[in-house]
Amino acid sequence: MPEGDSVHRAAARLHTALAGKPLTSADLRVPRFATADLTGRTTLDVTPRGKHLLTRLEGGLTLHSHLRMDGAWYVFGPGQKWHGGPSYEIRAVLGTADATAVGYRLPVLELLRTADEDHVVGHLGPDLLGPDWDPDAAAANLLATPGRPLGEALLDQRNLAGIGNIYKSELCFLAQATPWTPVGALPDPQTTLPRLAAAAQRLLAANIGDGGRFRHRNTTGRHRPGQELFVYGRAHRPCLRCGTPVREAPQDGRPTYWCPRCQSGPAPAA
CATH class of the missing domain: 3.20.190.10 (MutM-like, N-terminal)
Known part of the structure; x- marks a missing residue:
């Protein structure tokens, strides 16, 4: 993908x-x-x-x-x-x-x-790995639709360019919010969103290959097989942080993963 x-x-x-x-x-x-x-x-x-x-x-x-x-x-x-x-x-x-x-x-x-x-x-937002990267501009784009679910907003390339479904789930985990949490409902979104955008840039930069830190896509910093990602692809397996089984549900037609204990906010019923 x-x-x-x-x-x-x-x-x-x-x-x-x-x-x-x-x-x-x-x-x-x-x-x-x-x-x-x-x-x-x-x-x-x-x-x-x-x-x-x-x-x-x-x-x-x-x-x-x-x-x-x-x-x-x-x-x-x-x-x-x-x-x-x-x-x-x-x-x-x-x-x-x-x-x-x-x-x-x-x-x-x-x-x-x-x-x-x-x-x-020309319609794309700031490129996470490009010379035009600007976390504040990306955060402002995200906050322009405060009622939109965070997962959908992160995937919208008009807000910031480069995030796919894997990073969407991982970034929502790092934000401690479910992918269905409205952007404007995040705690202190004016501070949280620039930090989340900056974290997205750091993750992609660490995973670009030659000169990157990891051989395979990795968001956790762990090198043991099966522990490279916090939640993506880990449905029914223990959360790496708290041990609660990770859940999976579709969002906008794409498989989406989250920890029901580490991430607060709305989510589909079990």
Whole structure:
């Protein structure tokens, strides 16, 4: 399930493989752009923006992709067998003299002018891992709808960009509030929300891969298997803090986890 840290890792891999090199092959396997010829263009950079990937090419073009739930980019060396799924799931191939990037199951893939990037990412809030990160601005965005459940507000990329379902559950645990708690009902939200936004940034930054602290996604700081996350994926297992069984219920169609003892606020009936 790609989240902001996963997208930044993917961008780093693609940038290393493609940036500064002319494309020797390019194949966009979506009907709208199937005839686009990008061969010969040099990749300028691959930039993540929230959960979006912007592959910028010379000539003022950007290839915009979004991984959503199960999309992925893989990089292969010369002669290396491609893997990542059956060939019919391939949506994009970008090749250079010494590497090939292959995008599988990309639900969003479009070619646009670099000058028009704001049309696809301009609505996003501050990027947790980007140069525009501002915890106070993110907190103000969250508090703009005080009646909204905290879990839904954290997932709204217009408030802050990069949080997915895993971090949503983990951050609500750290806030000691259920994901159904209205944002405005948090204790001292003017102080709590900037701290929560700053904690979100620290967690994602610690998990971005090379240079990060953890080999696998980790929010607890613990390294024993099964103790990397406080509540996500731990339904019916003991809370790592108090031992109470963790509960699970859908929120906006997504599985959501919380500890009924450590987290106060409204929640679905058992």
